[in-house]
Amino acid sequence: MKSAxxxxxxxxxxxxxxxxxxxxxxxxxxxxxxTRKKVQLAIKELRYHPNISAQRLAGGKTRTVAVVxxxxxxxxxxxxxxxxxxxxxxxxxxxxxxxxxxxxTRERPDLxxxxxxxxxxxxxxxxxxxxxxxxxxxxTVVINNVVDDIPVDCFAIDNxxxxxxxxxxxxxxxxxxxxxxxxxxxxxxxxxxxxxxxxALLKAGVRICPEYVQEGDFSRLSxxxxxxxxxxxxxxxxxxxxxxxxxxxEVLFALREHGINVPRDISIVGFDDSxxxxxxxxxxxxxxxxxxxxxxxxxxELHRIIExxxxxxxxxxxxxxxxxxxxxxxxxxxxxxxxxx
Numbered sequence: 509m510k511s512a513x514x515x516x517x518x519x520x521x522x523x524x525x526x527x528x529x530x531x532x533x534x535x536x537x538x539x540x541x542x543t544r545k546k547v548q549l550a551i552k553e554l555r556y557h558p559n560i561s562a563q564r565l566a567g568g569k570t571r572t573v574a575v576v577x578x579x580x581x582x583x584x585x586x587x588x589x590x591x592x593x594x595x596x597x598x599x600x601x602x603x604x605x606x607x608x609x610x611x612x613t614r615e616r617p618d619l620x621x622x623x624x625x626x627x628x629x630x631x632x633x634x635x636x637x638x639x640x641x642x643x644x645x646x647x648t649v650v651i652n653n654v655v656d657d658i659p660v661d662c663f664a665i666d667n668x669x670x671x672x673x674x675x676x677x678x679x680x681x682x683x684x685x686x687x688x689x690x691x692x693x694x695x696x697x698x699x700x701x702x703x704x705x706x707x708a709l710l711k712a713g714v715r716i717c718p719e720y721v722q723e724g725d726f727s728r729l730s731x732x733x734x735x736x737x738x739x740x741x742x743x744x745x746x747x748x749x750x751x752x753x754x755x756x757x758e759v760l761f762a763l764r765e766h767g768i769n770v771p772r773d774i775s776i777v778g779f780d781d782s783x784x785x786x787x788x789x790x791x792x793x794x795x796x797x798x799x800x801x802x803x804x805x806x807x808x809e810l811h812r813i814i815e816x817x818x819x820x821x822x823x824x825x826x827x828x829x830x831x832x833x834x835x836x837x838x839x840x841x842x843x844x845x846x847x848x849x
Contacts, residue, residue, distance in 0.1 A: 513556045522550035572606040573810060574623035576637070578630055579611045586726075587753065587782035588799065592629050592651070595803025603811050612637070625810045627651060630695055647813035651806045653696045654831050661813075661830045663806045667697045670795040670836030671704025674749050674777045677793070677838055679712050682846045683747040683775065687720040689734040689759065691751035698726070701751050701779060720745055724755055731755035735762040746774060746847035753778040753785045753794055760788060760843070775844035781837075791841035798834045805832065 515533075519526040524543060531539050532547040539547075550556070575596055583589050593609065600607045608623060612634055625647035628638050635655075641648045642660050654662040678686050688705045691698030702721070709716050719741055722734035731750065735758070738745055750756035756778030760770055770776055770790050778785055781796035809830065 513554045515556075518547065518550045518554055518556050521554055522546045571604065571814070572608055572623045572625075573600055573807065574608045574610055574626045576610045576612050576626060576628045576634060578634065583611065587780050587784070588652075589629075591799035592803050595800040596627060596807055598800075599804050599807040599811075603807070605807070605811065625649070625814050627806055627810060628653075630697070647810055649806045649810045649813075651802055654833070656831070659829050661806075661809050663802050663809070663830070663832050663834070665697065665797045665799075665802060666833040666835050667700035667797075668704040668707065669833075670779065670797065670838075671701040671749065672708045673704075673836070673838050674779070674793075674795050675705050675708035676712075677840070678747045678749065678775060678777060678844065679708065679714070681747075681775070681844060684712075684714050685717075685720070685743065685745045685747070685847075686714070687722065687738050687745035687748045689722045689724045689731055689738075689748060689750045689755060691755075692725040693723060698751055705749055724751065726752050726755060728754060728758040731758040732762050735759045739763070739766060739768065744774070747776070747844070748774060749777045751779055753780040753782040753792060756792055756794070756843075757784060757788055760790060760792070764789070771843050771845040772848060775847075777844060781839050785839075785841070788843075790843050793841045793844045794839050796837040796839050798836070802834050805834075 515526050515529050519529045522529065524547060528539065528543060529547055529550075530536075532544050533551075573596070575593065577583065577589060577592070597607055599605075605624075623646075626641050626649075628634055628641075628648070628650045630652045638648065638650060638655065638660060639658055642658055648660050650660055650662045652664055654664045675686060686705075686709065688702065690702050693699055693702070705721075706716055720738070722737055724730035724734050731754075735748075738748065748756075748759060750759055756776055759776055763770055763774055763776075768774055776790075776792065778792045778794040779797070781794045785792035785794045
């Protein structure tokens with residue numbers, strides 16, 4: 509099998525150095541016209557196709573944006589992950605940026621990638637990578653998490669506020685026996701939703717029952733296990749605030765299998781406002797998070813950093829990095845009603 513033509517082949521064919529070929533490809537002005545034509549002819553006759561990424565790296569103009577997402581079960585079925593990638597992809601396309609996806613795991617904590625900028629989608633397994641990226645002067649932005657001890661721009665959802673509003677809504681309907689099924693508590697978003705849940709109850713003077721807080725991990729299986737525990741309690745909750753729509757749907761199905769009616773017997777509130785929340789047997793009341801807006805703002809900020817060639821100097825300057833929280837919205841549908849005392 510014949511190997512692909514490279515820059516050295518072109519240089520040999522044209523009788524010039526590889527550096528001269530590179531200058532011609534990158535439209536460098538300091539090349540004689542006769543030499544330029546020889547190189548261009550060699551490129552044409554050899555059918556050489558320059559590596560665009562290599563050109564950009566060589567010229568210090570790489571416009572590749574890497575999106576780093578922690579690996580977790582059901583990643584590519586996740587509404588959150590799909591929306592983040594969709595939002596980043598739309599803006600990258602509009603700005604002429606190339607997009608590279610890297611799924612990080614505990615076994616692969618380092619980033620074997622070269623990019624003009626990096627967007628970290630959450631940080632629970634990538635803290636050291638973010639720190640190293642910033643210290644090396646790579647334009648870096650974090651989304652879905654606010655990191656206070658690293659000078660990096662962060663764009664996140666107001667998860668505490670959204671959870672607080674969800675639980676306050678249940679309280680306004682007359683519920684006081686409100687349970688919570690958490691997301692993966694390694695993530696800032698799940699922790700903040702748990703805090704918001706507790707804040708709403710404390711503000712209303714409602715005691716927080718430890719048995720009403722069931723730990724999940726954003727998977728359907730964890731939601732089903734948590735639901736089974738809740739319905740076996742001597743004093744069942746009359747409402748459940750669930751940390752994601754995906755889990756909330758599993759809670760809904762599990763309750764129905766046990767003959768428990770939603771919302772007559774137990775009300776449910778989710779978090780995401782995914783399309784599945786509308787299509788559920790009982791359309792879910794949920795907290796809408798502006799994922800596309802978060803992704804858009806993150807890419808636009810990263811693009812500004814790349815274009816201004818700030819890199820290391822940005823983070824070494826006295827300009828404080830952005831720490832931005834985007835507001836959520838409670839979407840009321842059919843999965844909640846006042847408790848049947």
